[in-house]
Amino acid sequence: MNRTENASNSEFVPPNSYRRKEPTMPQDRYQIGVQDYIDYHRDGYLVVQGLVPDTEVEEIRRHTEELMSGRIIIDGVEPPPPGLTPEQMGQHWLRIHMLHRKHELHERYLLQPRILDVLEALIGPDVSALQTMLFLKPPGREGQGYHQDAYYIPTYPDTLIGAWLAVDPADEENGCMKVIPGSHHEPIYPDENKLGQNHTDGSIEDLAVIAGASATDESVNGLTPVAAKYGGREVAARMAPGDVLFFDSHLLHRSHANRTQTRFRRAFVSHYCNARSLVPWNHGAEFEGTTANNLHILARGNTHLDYALPKFGTPCDALNPRETARGVRPARMMGGMPASTVKGVMVTR
Numbered sequence: 001m002n003r004t005e006n007a008s009n010s011e012f013v014p015p016n017s018y019r020r021k022e023p024t025m026p027q028d029r030y031q032i033g034v035q036d037y038i039d040y041h042r043d044g045y046l047v048v049q050g051l052v053p054d055t056e057v058e059e060i061r062r063h064t065e066e067l068m069s070g071r072i073i074i075d076g077v078e079p080p081p082p083g084l085t086p087e088q089m090g091q092h093w094l095r096i097h098m099l100h101r102k103h104e105l106h107e108r109y110l111l112q113p114r115i116l117d118v119l120e121a122l123i124g125p126d127v128s129a130l131q132t133m134l135f136l137k138p139p140g141r142e143g144q145g146y147h148q149d150a151y152y153i154p155t156y157p158d159t160l161i162g163a164w165l166a167v168d169p170a171d172e173e174n175g176c177m178k179v180i181p182g183s184h185h186e187p188i189y190p191d192e193n194k195l196g197q198n199h200t201d202g203s204i205e206d207l208a209v210i211a212g213a214s215a216t217d218e219s220v221n222g223l224t225p226v227a228a229k230y231g232g233r234e235v236a237a238r239m240a241p242g243d244v245l246f247f248d249s250h251l252l253h254r255s256h257a258n259r260t261q262t263r264f265r266r267a268f269v270s271h272y273c274n275a276r277s278l279v280p281w282n283h284g285a286e287f288e289g290t291t292a293n294n295l296h297i298l299a300r301g302n303t304h305l306d307y308a309l310p311k312f313g314t315p316c317d318a319l320n321p322r323e324t325a326r327g328v329r330p331a332r333m334m335g336g337m338p339a340s341t342v343k344g345v346m347v348t349r
């Protein structure tokens, strides 16, 4: 059964969005289908079932358990204080950001080859890896209200995309992702502090300035009226461990609280953009100059912009950039039609 179901209208199920392909040898390239590509662009998201092999998901799960028990301590990440019960230790973190700059395991999953294969098809060929978030979301912990990710991470051109890897089964009880198909066609709604971002240059006449993005209280969240335009179409992304949800950075999405007593809702969430986009973002930290591209890893392809190497040496194209755009000629104009058939234009090639 398709695990995507409309939260409030079970008749709406985006076709073909879920497709399982068995994991193959790591060096094999994972290929999405044409219909997957169409679905992604129509709906603003795509779930690829079983993309990450069980052994790798199990490795992340074990890692979270070691973190939560204090058996692994990562520099700069405060562990749970001593003397807590295992349940109290489990409540210590909702999520931890940017560990790929501190621990090799996180860099490895940011650069997971099968995830990069899909990204190459959706936003590539040149892919830059920007952010990681390890979600623990223990029982009882809060969700996050409607937001659009490009509101937080601007890229120019605007090519940001998220990849949400389920570590535990995710469902409505433990606070799975909820997405609004088609809402990725919306512009990014800015708040008054973000003037200068995306379309706030005045190119869209009636673009509303909002407040309260991500607030779980719908009466406070300024995106509530935008979400209301898609009334009844929200989809709960029920996922199994190893499934990956790829989602456009304009897509309106949210997650509710984990209402279970005992089940964590762990997920490894990464953000990427086309490596030819400028990225004036370093997770809120300082950077030199007007962009921070030099701090983000070139995961696939090549770029004319600066980029970072993987700090822990995870194999990726930054170590051996591939020629993608330079030197590649597009196909002959107008499919090779004779010059005389192209209205009023002399085609010289």
Ligand SMILES: O=C(O)CCC(=O)C(=O)O
Binding pocket: 135, 143, 144, 149, 162, 175, 176, 177, 253, 254, 255, 267, 269
């Ligand atoms: O996993 C969640 O609960 C929210 C994640 C999210 O909204 C995001 O990654 O942008």
